[in-house]
Amino acid sequence: MSAPKDFVATLDSDARKTPRRIAFITKRTSPQIHVKDEERVMTYPEVFFRVAVAIEVLAIALVVIALIWNAPLESLADPTHTPNPAKAPWYFLGLQELLHYFPPVVAGVLIPGLVVMALIVIPYFNINIEAEGIWTRDKKRRLGIFGGVVAALFLVLIVVPYIRRLLQPGVDVPPVWVAFWPTVIVAAFMLMAAQTDPQSATGFRRWLVRKPVSFWIMTWFLFELVVLTAVGTFFRGPGWSWVLPWKGAL
Amino acid sequence: MANTLDQFVDQVRENRIWRSIFRSGTGESNLHKSLVVQQNVFLHLFSIKARKRTMEFNATWYLGALTFGTFMILVITGVLLMLYYHPSVPQAYADMKDLQYVVSSGVFLRNLHRWSAHAMVFLVFAHMFKVFYRGAYRTPREFNWVIGVILLLVTLLLSYTGYLLPWDQLAYWAVTVGSNIASAVPLMGARIRFLMLGGTAVNANALLRFYVLHCVILPLFAILFIAVHFWRIRKDGGIYPGDQSSEVGSQ
Numbered sequence: 242m243s244a245p246k247d248f249v250a251t252l253d254s255d256a257r258k259t260p261r262r263i264a265f266i267t268k269r270t271s272p273q274i275h276v277k278d279e280e281r282v283m284t285y286p287e288v289f290f291r292v293a294v295a296i297e298v299l300a301i302a303l304v305v306i307a308l309i310w311n312a313p314l315e316s317l318a319d320p321t322h323t324p325n326p327a328k329a330p331w332y333f334l335g336l337q338e339l340l341h342y343f344p345p346v347v348a349g350v351l352i353p354g355l356v357v358m359a360l361i362v363i364p365y366f367n368i369n370i371e372a373e374g375i376w377t378r379d380k381k382r383r384l385g386i387f388g389g390v391v392a393a394l395f396l397v398l399i400v401v402p403y404i405r406r407l408l409q410p411g412v413d414v415p416p417v418w419v420a421f422w423p424t425v426i427v428a429a430f431m432l433m434a435a436q437t438d439p440q441s442a443t444g445f446r447r448w449l450v451r452k453p454v455s456f457w458i459m460t461w462f463l464f465e466l467v468v469l470t471a472v473g474t475f476f477r478g479p480g481w482s483w484v485l486p487w488k489g490a491l
Numbered sequence: 492m493a494n495t496l497d498q499f500v501d502q503v504r505e506n507r508i509w510r511s512i513f514r515s516g517t518g519e520s521n522l523h524k525s526l527v528v529q530q531n532v533f534l535h536l537f538s539i540k541a542r543k544r545t546m547e548f549n550a551t552w553y554l555g556a557l558t559f560g561t562f563m564i565l566v567i568t569g570v571l572l573m574l575y576y577h578p579s580v581p582q583a584y585a586d587m588k589d590l591q592y593v594v595s596s597g598v599f600l601r602n603l604h605r606w607s608a609h610a611m612v613f614l615v616f617a618h619m620f621k622v623f624y625r626g627a628y629r630t631p632r633e634f635n636w637v638i639g640v641i642l643l644l645v646t647l648l649l650s651y652t653g654y655l656l657p658w659d660q661l662a663y664w665a666v667t668v669g670s671n672i673a674s675a676v677p678l679m680g681a682r683i684r685f686l687m688l689g690g691t692a693v694n695a696n697a698l699l700r701f702y703v704l705h706c707v708i709l710p711l712f713a714i715l716f717i718a719v720h721f722w723r724i725r726k727d728g729g730i731y732p733g734d735q736s737s738e739v740g741s742q
Contacts, residue, residue, distance in 0.1 A: 364629055
């Protein structure tokens with residue numbers, strides 16, 4: 242005979258009276274049941290309190306900023322007088338920097354359209370769901386693809402403008418060094434990861450070698466975004482010429 | 492003193508009128524705390540409990556919450572600014588000058604609105620990259636990521652439409668630069684630009700359109716998608732705990 246049970250199983254649909262749930266785990270239960278029973282806090286008041294404090298700190302910081310610095314206000318809009326340079330809001334200055342190099346349909350429509358599309362499809366790429374390091378498997382083929390991508394970027398950003406300069410001497414087609422340097426730096430770190438032993442003694446290199454392909458693409462994008470926006474904001478003066486910030490680009 | 496104050500608060504909260512509005516009543520039990528969230532139309536977007544480690548600062552840097560905070564500041568200061576603003580040429584610019592010299596705390600109001608707007612754009616980007624680098628966009632949260640991308644675009648449009656409203660040189664030419672990009676769209680670029688501006692150049696019609704978009708249409712979209720975004724956090728199993736193995740539904 243089995244030992245007497247130390248609980249009583251009752252049926253009750255009123256969650257106020259019996260707020261406990263009992264799960265009967267049978268052999269056919271799916272793996273969904275393998276969940277660690279981890280510590281939880283009540284949303285009210287714990288979570289709401291923390292969020293309120295965070296927002297309060299931010300609000301105080303913004304109030305202080307608003308008390309110290311005035312929002313810019315220039316003279317009345319005048320359609321007959323174009324300022325030089327005419328700059329878009331700061332978050333579009335990366336795009337405006339690209340407009341300096343590429344025709345509007347590429348820099349203003351194609352590239353932002355592709356970025357938005359890429360952002361939307363990110364979570365639907367189920368390849369490499371374990372997020373293993375980019376060079377873990379198939380290293381030779383992947384190095385080949387990597388080299389191809391970098392070479393293609395070099396071709397589009399640097400070689401093509403020089404060729405166009407030769408063919409059309411009058412037209413100013415600047416090579417896009419400002420977008421190529423971030424590519425070179427990210428590529429250098431990727432090669433460093435490729436040269437690193439997974440059991441490397443350096444913590445940074447062990448961290449680097451574990452990074453999947455999605456990490457590298459997003460980091461490259463973030464780096465380009467920051468560099469292009471910063472250049473457009475701080476280093477561009479009349480006629481979109483290169484000007485140092487302390488000499489009037491701001 | 493504290494005792495009597497507590498008793499007073501409890502008395503108010505047990506009052507029949509109060510209870511008719513807030514049904515959860517008083518009490519320190521988890522049941523009571525659950526009911527506070529469950530029985531409120533706004534709060535019940537959220538789950539009743541959250542994993543403790545997702546509440547640590549490093550998990551999220553509270554970037555989503557802070558973005559929402561800037562949005563609330565922008566709604567409040569924006570509504571107040573609407574009381575002093577006419578979307579017409581050149582009155583719009585005169586209203587800026589009035590904010591500066593006539594309206595009490597007018598400069599502060601405009602400053603707070605503008606710096607909060609910049610902060611919101613920055614925080615939305617920061618939130619997106621933080622979510623990406625944590626891997627929090629992966630199944631089952633993929634659709635919430637998509638809603639986040641929509642909210643990023645809505646935020647950029649809100650900021651961009653607001654940029655024109657002061658009707659100064661900065662506003663006028665920034666929007667002219669932006670609207671010229673729209674005309675680069677193949678085949679229908681000129682039409683899109685015409686629809687956007689209500690004319691062939693940035694003028695009084697464009698100001699009115701941007702005003703309506705900025706104060707009515709885009710905020711409604713933002714609120715709608717923010718609500719779905721928050722609700723999906725609960726539906727997708729709470730804030731990403733940091734490792735997929737501890738999630739419900741994982742192998």
